[in-house]
Amino acid sequence: EAQVTQNPRYLITVTGKKLTVTCSQNMNHEYMSWYRQDPGLGLRQIYYSMNVEVTDKGDVPEGYKVSRKEKRNFPLILESPSPNQTSLYFCASSLFPRDTEAFFGQGTRLTVV
Amino acid sequence: EDQVTQSPEALRLQEGESSSLNCSYTVSGLRGLFWYRQDPGKGPEFLFTLYSAGEEKEKERLKATLTKKESFLHITAPKPEDSATYLCAVQAPTGGGNKLTFGTGTQLKVEL
Numbered sequence: 001e002a003q004v005t006q007n008p009r010y011l012i013t014v015t016g017k018k019l020t021v022t023c024s025q026n027m028n029h030e031y032m033s034w035y036r037q038d039p040g041l042g043l044r045q046i047y048y049s050m051n052v053e054v055t056d057k058g059d060v061p062e063g064y065k066v067s068r069k070e071k072r073n074f075p076l077i078l079e080s081p082s083p084n085q086t087s088l089y090f091c092a093s094s095l096f097p098r099d100t101e102a103f104f105g106q107g108t109r110l111t112v113v
Numbered sequence: 114e115d116q117v118t119q120s121p122e123a124l125r126l127q128e129g130e131s132s133s134l135n136c137s138y139t140v141s142g143l144r145g146l147f148w149y150r151q152d153p154g155k156g157p158e159f160l161f162t163l164y165s166a167g168e169e170k171e172k173e174r175l176k177a178t179l180t181k182k183e184s185f186l187h188i189t190a191p192k193p194e195d196s197a198t199y200l201c202a203v204q205a206p207t208g209g210g211n212k213l214t215f216g217t218g219t220q221l222k223v224e225l
Contacts, residue, residue: 004156033212042117043157043200043215058212090156101147102213104156 002027006091006105013081013112021076021108023091031094032074033058033102034066036087043090049074081112115140115205119216126223129190134219136201137183146184147213148177149200157200160186191223 004025013019025032033048035058045058049068063085065077074093078085088109092102116139126132138146145164149157161170163179170177174195176187186199198220202213 040217042217043202043213045212048212092156101159101162102157103159104149106156107154 002103004091004093004103004105006089006108009106009108011108011110013110015082015112016080019078019081019110021078021089021091021110023074023076023105024072025074025091025093025103026072027093027095027103028071029093029095029103030071031096032068033092034064034074034076035090035092036060037090037107038087046076046089078110081110083112086110086112115203115214117201117203117214117216119199119201119219121219122217123220124222126188126191126221128192128223128225131187131189131191133188134186134199134221135183136186136216138201138203140203140205140214142206143203144206145204146179147202147204148184148186149202151198151200151218160199188221191221193223193225196221196223 007022030051034046035043037043044060046064047058047066049055055066088107090107091105094100094102118137120135145162147162148160151157161177166181168179174189178185198218200218202215
């Protein structure tokens with residue numbers, strides 16, 4: 001089954017404790033991205049990757065890092081999480097960067113206390 | 114800056130009561146307008162892509178249309194299982210391509 005898998009689904013952590021949210025897709029997609037979803041603000045892009053070893057900032061990259069060492073994986077790293085990073089996070093992938101539908105993961109609900 | 118505004122924020126319908134959701138947008142060089150459905154606790158699920166004014170697409174009880182300034186998602190004779198949040202997004206040329214700018218969604222509730 002074609003899918004984007006995120007882990008964990010839920011995470012509560014403390015301010016400053018580094019964490020990683022994993023994302024993996026099994027569709028051999030080139031393009032992957034991370035979004036955060038907040039009430040009243042909609043989905044906003046954090047980072048994206050055009051292909052292996054090619055990443056760039058989206059609209060809200062501050063406080064986040066990513067890496068793309070393999071085509072299927074695109075982890076999101078919070079080196080020093082803060083309460084304003086409490087949000088619902090989605091990973092997405094698509095075959096090409098343009099003009100194709102994005103497949104989304106199930107989401108990771110992160111709470112930073 | 115690309116902008117997407119969806120209305121209404123929330124809509125409550127009786128089963129069988131047809132209606133439309135609106136998505137108005139401001140974008141430089143639209144590459145595509147996307148409709149997604151999002152159920153509680155899940156990621157958005159792709160519904161349609163529209164590329165040019167005048168284009169229409171249908172899927173079961175849903176029909177999406179596009180003009181130069183807005184898109185409509187028409188829901189004909191809705192059922193309770195159509196209850197979800199419907200998201201609209203636009204794609205425009207950027208340095209990285211495929212950046213989707215999302216609206217905040219319309220939360221649809223269909224009651225028996």
